[in-house]
Each structure stands twice: as C-alpha cells, then as structure tokens.
C-alpha cells in the first residue's frame with residue numbers, strides 16, 4: 001500500500017506520521033521549497049495530543065509546546081477577571097489523560113518533519129493534475145514528475161488544487177473577521193519567566209484579544225476584529241504585514257495592560273478569516289481530502305489543525321484495517337470523520353460571533369455565564385462547553401464505529 005500526500009502543512013505532515021506508524025509507504029509533496037509554516041501560534045488540545053501519545057511522538061511534541069496552565073478572561077475596559085480557565089499540562093493530563101499545549105507553528109512543523117523517515121517529504125513540488133483508474137492513482141507535478149500510489153490524500157489547504165480537480169470548485173467563505181497576529185520573543189521580554197504559564201483574553205464589543213504563548217520561548221498575540229470588508233483591505237484575501245501603530249489604534253480606549261501587550265510586538269500579520277461550507281463528500285475513488293482541504297474551519301475554538309490531526313489518525317486506521325480495499329477504506333474514513341468535522345466547522349462559526357458580541361445586554365449575559373461557570377466547578381472542565389471536542393479519543397471512537405457497523409451488518 002502506498003499513499004501519496006499533496007501538501008506538507010500540519011495536516012499533511014501528521015498524516016505522513018500516522019500512515020508511517022501503520023507501516024504504510026508514504027510520499028509527501030509540498031509546493032513550497034521548505035517548511036511552509038510562518039511564525040505565530042497553534043494550540044493542540046487533549047483530543048490531538050493523545051494521537052501523538054499513541055504514535056510514540058508525544059515527547060517530541062511536549063518538548064516544543066508551552067504547557068499553558070491558566071487563562072484569564074478579562075473585562076476589556078478595566079482588566080477585571082471575568083473567569084479563569086484551568087487548561088494546563090498537568091490539569092489536562094489528570095482529567096483528560098493527555099496535555100494541552102501551544103506551539104510556534106514553524107517549530108512544531110520542523111520537529112514533526114524530523115520524525116519522518118528520510119526521503120518521505122519532497123519540497124518544491126506543485127501538484128497540477130490527478131488521475132486515477134482501477135489500478136492506482138497518479139499525481140502530476142508542474143516540473144513533469146509523476147507520483148504513483150494506491151491512494152492520494154489532498155492535504156493542500158483551504159484553496160486545495162486536489163479538491164478543485166476531483167470535486168470541482170468550492171469557494172471559501174469570508175467570515176467578515178480579520179486576525180492580527182504578533183509575536184514577542186523571550187529575549188525582548190526581560191520578565192518573560194514571570195508570565196509562565198498564564199494566558200489572558202479580552203473579549204470586547206466586535207473585537208477579541210488573546211495573549212498566549214507560542215512554544216516555550218515566545219508570546220503570541222492575536223487580535224480578532226469582526227464587521228470587516230475584504231474591499232477595505234489593500235491585499236484582499238491574502239495575508240499582509242501591518243504596523244504595530246495600526247493595530248494599537250484599534251484598542252486605544254482599552255485597559256492599559258491590553259494596549260501594552262499589543263505595543264510590544266514589532267509588527268503584525270493581518271489574516272482575513274475564511275472557512276468553507278461543510279462538504280457532502282471528501283472522497284472520490286482513490287482520492288480523499290484531509291484537513292483544511294476537507295473542512296477549513298474558523299479559529300474560534302482552535303480546532304482546525306486538530307481536526308486535521310483526527311483525520312490523519314482515522315485515515316491511517318481505516319487503510320490499515322482494509323489494505324486490500326483502499327477505496328472502501330477511504331469511504332469508511334469519510335463516513336466516520338465527516339459528521340464530527342462538519343459540526344466543529346459550524347460550532348466555530350457560532351463561537352466567532354459569541355466571542356465578539358456587540359450588544360451590551362448579550363455581553364453581560366455571556367460574561368455572567370462565564371463567571372458563574374468558573375465559580376461553580378474547578379479544573380479543566382470548569383467552564384468548558386467543549387467536552388465533546390476535548391474529551392475524545394479518535395482511535396477509540398473509530399474502533400467503536402467499526403464495531404457498531406459490523407454488529408449492524410451481522411444483525
């Protein structure tokens with residue numbers, strides 16, 4: 001069994017790791033000349049870190065992840081704490097069996113890439129065509145190279161070429177929200193150690209600021225703004241570098257510590273936020289979509305890459321289960337994964353509005369709900385409405401799904 005993966009982002013690399021772990025041959029092709037990730041942060045919750053635990057790479061992941069212990073939600077204009085989420089390494093491990101970690105994206109991808117056998121990942125390879133028949137599937141690259149395999153995984157992101165070639169055009173949907181992301185390296189913060197490992201968030205009318213970590217030696221800042229129009233952005237849907245002055249001006253009447261954090265980043269990356277409508281299918285014969293290509297998701301519950309990791313786990317388990325029937329294995333993967341990933345997409349849309357409410361009455365209700373929840377229960381589950389996302393073992397859920405199906409078939 002040989003799998004060809006198109007795309008070497010977080011989804012593609014984790015898929016290469018889970019497939020390799022199952023003894024499946026992999027070739028991964030990325031169009032960029034090297035690691036395609038930029039700076040800024042990505043979080044993995046317990047439903048994702050338990051996948052690394054299973055494939056034996058949690059130590060590597062832990063070594064570059066920040067074990068954020070506590071996140072305070074604060075009033076944007078006073079800094080008063082609204083609620084406290086206990087997230088951390090030890091708390092998550094105790095309650096969910098696997099840690100919560102935040103990474104610097106490019107560092108995470110470097111470390112994961114190093115776990116792959118030599119020669120698996122090939123860079124500077126842009127896929128331009130996909131062909132399949134009953135004997136196999138071929139990917140054709142811009143430079144004329146042709147890769148041949150039993151299955152092909154399109155892990156090539158929200159504007160996926162594989163998806164367009166095999167499933168037709170799917171237009172990404174602009175959310176009306178824009179993220180401004182900045183980084184402050186440890187050596188620019190003499191008091192860095194005093195922040196360990198506490199994050200802060202300020203939900204404001206139409207805006208949301210998160211100060212978190214990006215790996216063990218960087219602080220990440222993300223300011224989200226709603227009610228935005230693409231026509232007002234000089235670079236349209238593309239990301240762009242913008243000045244600190246521009247971003248600080250958005251928060252000029254906020255409480256001083258929020259303004260101070262934003263002032264510390266040298267520049268920001270402006271990131272218009274898109275997702276796609278949930279798809280009806282992710283597989284066609286020997287071709288399957290994975291990660292953002294299948295279910296690009298807004299970042300408001302921090303699960304986009306995590307859902308790609310769950311895909312990667314289930315895909316490898318499905319192919320290992322029926323190696324002689326790759327087409328059936330891909331269908332099983334789709335049937336198992338599509339409902340959950342679609343639910344996460346829709347929940348992230350809903351949450352994006354909830355976190356940036358404008359109506360004062362609705363804001364009071366929401367903050368009261370957060371405050372009461374954090375008073376009532378302590379620990380990771382304290383004020384989390386996301387049990388169904390976090391308290392989830394994709395490998396076990398896949399086995400249960402298969403058992404239920406075979407029970408049903410037998411009945």
Ligand SMILES: Cc1cc2nc3c(=O)[nH]c(=O)nc-3n(C[C@H](O)[C@H](O)[C@H](O)COP(=O)(O)OP(=O)(O)OC[C@H]3O[C@@H](n4cnc5c(N)ncnc54)[C@H](O)[C@@H]3O)c2cc1C
Nearest residue numbers: 007009010011031043127156157291292299302304305306
């Ligand atoms: C502001 C923001 C914050 C986020 N925070 C989180 C978070 O905290 N936690 C989380 O889980 N998720 C988060 N996400 C979502 C997460 O970043 C994405 O879901 C994830 O990076 C998608 O990974 P992917 O590998 O599917 O796609 P991508 O990262 O887009 O990778 C696709 C790769 O395919 C390559 N490619 C494209 N076309 C071709 C081709 N024709 N041939 C070869 N290669 C090709 C690209 O160069 C790219 O490297 C966030 C997203 C945003 C925008």
